[in-house]
Amino acid sequence: MLEAVEKQRLEEMAKEIRKDIVTMIGVGKAGHLGGSCSLADIVSVLYFYKMNHDPSDPKKKERDRFLLSKGHAAIVQYAALMESGYFDKEESIHTLKKLGSHLQGHPDMRKLAGIEANTGSLGQGVSLAAGLAAGLKLDGLESKVYVAVGDGELAEGQIWEAFMAASNFELDNLRVIIDRNGLQATGKTADRFRIGDLEGKMKAFGFEVTVVDGHDVEAVAQALDQADTVKKKPVCIIADTVKGKGIPFAEGIASFHNGTLTQEQYDEALRVLAG
């Protein structure tokens, strides 16, 4: 159980992350608001509670790693990195996707310290994370590898190859976090392309599976702590989330997958988040 003050700290940080997301996207420019906000609470718990990482030494060997298989949600990771102090927030927050910026449309490890892999071609992040987890094990490191996956992304075949491999190699240092926000670019996942019994599928693929409310920082923290007790198999945390969470007019609306904000919407979002 988290102490009340700790819980409040993580919730406040999630709010900061959402503010950063909105600020980075700005007015009149396309940005992946929905799928970034659905991950904000999870990312808050990872960076500010769970993960062993050091902004002053981003390549520290013993660090835990976080990869975004759903690379289009890059801005949620940028927000966590800037709030952690990996780079200067004021200098960078208005440079998203600008020519020469280290804040690329999708994460680029060669441009920004703290990014662990280049992702964005969907379905590849779990393979990368699994290979990384296997490599860390070869070195006898205790580091954990966290990888966030979108539910729409689960239609990619490679991801199921990766799930099988993670299980085959008994990668108990790997945690797959599925951001089940129920929406993909063109509508509800349930209408567009049905994934079916996700929990059953992940169990069948050899994972230890937990389902949590992805906006309850306490539940997420507990699931992540619980994962550390699992041996000889990879862990899957299915996080039920709301796309656009925290921005009332965007919640559950597919068009905010990569939508634009009007000046009124931008102001409204920051006003709500300040409250």
Place this chain on the structure above:
Amino acid sequence: MSSRNGGLKLGTHNQRVEYGKKLVELGGKNADIVVLEADLGKSTMSSLFEEAFPDRYFEMGIAEQNMTSFAGGLALAGKIPFTNTFAVFASGRAYDQIRQSIATAKLNVKVVGSSSGMSDFGDGATHQSIDDVAIMSAVPNMTVFTPCDGIETGLAVEAAAALDGPCYIRLCRNDLEDIYPVQAGYRIGEPVALREGVDVAVYTHGIMAHAALAAAQMAQEEGISAAVIHIPTIKPLREDLVRKLAEGKKGVVVCEEASIQGGLNMLVSYILRGTGIPVESMAVMDVFGQSGSSHQELLAYYELDAESVLKKIRKAVVLP
């Protein structure tokens, strides 16, 4: 494959076997070398590494896409992964994984394309890589190795392992005579003269050096002096050296066991632009392969044998 090198009969090695042996040798020196396989280990000869270092060998099942990105993950952990499958799957099935997971991030992954070109003669078009050179050369940050024999394969694998970045290594399935001049050394990007000549320069990569050497020998009997220039790496390639080796020649011939689209032919034609030196092309002319009873039979059918090179050499002398 029959060929003569200045009348000297040489030994024979297999690129796959030499590759497997080199992997074991390097693996003994460097604990970071790891090997991934997609259920073709007995053919790619990655099985030799499995026997020597089972803890650093990953059998990934028949899943080339995951194998390739997984290798990227191992590279993220500081390992030097070698992925193994046939060239056609390495470059085709896993193209997006190479491009996205590996090359954009300059990850230190070595993609080994085995049974390349038409060397898997019996299996037909689906197993014959005619486009892998073009595909892999088109990827930024990629170094593309095209060794001509078993001896050079060892040198190429060593060079690839020492280079921090993504590499593609193109290997032939069948036994090849030793032709690489070891005394010439091995440097990424630098063409190697396998035979001197004054009238014509024949540029080749991979196995085509063998047919070119045989053709050059036959040409000499006709009074034509043909140089044979082997290209160890299609990318990078020292353009200045390619130009220099063509200087004073009546014409050049380019031959490769790969598609005319996006291969060495187009590259040399581009490099020699403005020199006025005529270029004769030999390649797989934008068609898929097919099953045959031997590699040599297919090479003759697609006009990539020594006799075909000789015809082009004759043409190059009388041009324009």
